[in-house]
Amino acid sequence: MFEHIERLREELEKAAAQSQDELEKFRMRFISRKSVIGDLFGEFKNVPNEQKKEFGAALNNLKNLAETKFQELVNDLKSREQSSDAASIDMFLPPVKQTGTIHPLNKVKNRIIQIFERQGFNVEEGPEIEDDFHNFTALNFPENHPAREMQDTYFISKDPDVLLRTHTSNVQIRLLEKQQPPVRAIMPGRVYRNEAISARAHCFFHQVEGLYVDRNVSFKDLKQTLYHFARELFGKDTKIRLRPSFFPFTEPSAEIDISCFICKGKGCKICKHTGWVEIGGSGMVDPNVLESVNVDPKEYSGFAFGMGIERIAMLKYQIDDIRLFSENDLRFLQQFKGT
Numbered sequence: 165m166f167e168h169i170e171r172l173r174e175e176l177e178k179a180a181a182q183s184q185d186e187l188e189k190f191r192m193r194f195i196s197r198k199s200v201i202g203d204l205f206g207e208f209k210n211v212p213n214e215q216k217k218e219f220g221a222a223l224n225n226l227k228n229l230a231e232t233k234f235q236e237l238v239n240d241l242k243s244r245e246q247s248s249d250a251a252s253i254d255m256f257l258p259p260v261k262q263t264g265t266i267h268p269l270n271k272v273k274n275r276i277i278q279i280f281e282r283q284g285f286n287v288e289e290g291p292e293i294e295d296d297f298h299n300f301t302a303l304n305f306p307e308n309h310p311a312r313e314m315q316d317t318y319f320i321s322k323d324p325d326v327l328l329r330t331h332t333s334n335v336q337i338r339l340l341e342k343q344q345p346p347v348r349a350i351m352p353g354r355v356y357r358n359e360a361i362s363a364r365a366h367c368f369f370h371q372v373e374g375l376y377v378d379r380n381v382s383f384k385d386l387k388q389t390l391y392h393f394a395r396e397l398f399g400k401d402t403k404i405r406l407r408p409s410f411f412p413f414t415e416p417s418a419e420i421d422i423s424c425f426i427c428k429g430k431g432c433k434i435c436k437h438t439g440w441v442e443i444g445g446s447g448m449v450d451p452n453v454l455e456s457v458n459v460d461p462k463e464y465s466g467f468a469f470g471m472g473i474e475r476i477a478m479l480k481y482q483i484d485d486i487r488l489f490s491e492n493d494l495r496f497l498q499q500f501k502g503t
């Protein structure tokens with residue numbers, strides 16, 4: 165009898181469980197009511213009285229040992245399973261299939277940023293939800309002037325006016341408020357206008373604003389900067405043309421045209437047979453704008469420009485419907501894989 169207990173003790177000590185099955189076998193053999201230990205308790209009544217005490221103690225020890233061992237096996241198995249889960253995640257496996265692609269608007273935006281960063285421009289951003297001051301007043305839009313209607317504004321609330329910015333020019337003001345010249349930055353972002361959605365117009369689109377304010381900045385600097393940009397983005401034969409225009413915040417103001425890179429200026433459908441395509445607006449920062457942010461216009465001058473990212477992407481990739489950019493049609497998006 166005691167020998168039997170001793171053999172079971174040895175067996176218990178050596179026991180291991182590599183799987184839930186083996187663990188269950190252990191439980192059946194040593195823990196359950198029908199276990200070998202349970203059977204031994206059943207034998208208790210047959211043990212001679214003078215050995216009962218010793219037998220009882222040995223049996224209780226065995227039972228405790230079985231329970232401790234069982235708990236150990238449970239814990240072991242659990243931690244082994246966890247670590248093999250972790251080991252089965254191989255962080256270095258290449259993806260099965262490349263799923264995402266960079267959106268064409270981001271591609272164009274990144275390229276524009278790269279071209280300007282190489283000329284010493286920083287990237288800045290500003291809020292899409294804006295107040296009247298930063299979107300209009302500080303940019304020299306007179307109160308109740310029709311120029312405010314030029315940009316059909318979405319208002320969030322009136323008095324005080326809160327609106328969705330109609331252009332990225334608000335960031336010119338935000339930047340000059342926090343940083344005195346010299347300032348040289350480009351500011352990409354989304355803008356909103358209450359326009360009927362069509363192949364050519366959308367109620368939201370993207371712009372890149374540019375601003376350079378320092379001592380002795382002249383129109384020549386503006387022209388050279390835009391010329392360099394156009395040649396980098398559209399090819400080195402590209403020409404630019406600055407066409408007189410009007411913006412409240414620049415004086416003089418000019419539309420930026422580039423020579424049509426499809427027909428090289430000969431005239432085609434893309435340029436509507438003019439040889440030129442428009443990509444944005446520009447001009448010398450109006451002295452009133454500098455004053456509104458406490459920059460002395462006698463000491464500093466600057467140029468600014470704003471270009472449409474959709475417009476540039478449509479030209480570059482010959483896309484004829486602006487709605488494609490926001491429809492998330494995979495057949496469209498996947499064409500920009502790796503380009």
Ligand code: PHE
Pocket residue numbers: 330331332333373411414444445446447468469470471
């Ligand atoms: N904010 C103007 C627009 O949205 C573009 C512009 C920017 C023009 C900077 C001049 C200077 O049409």
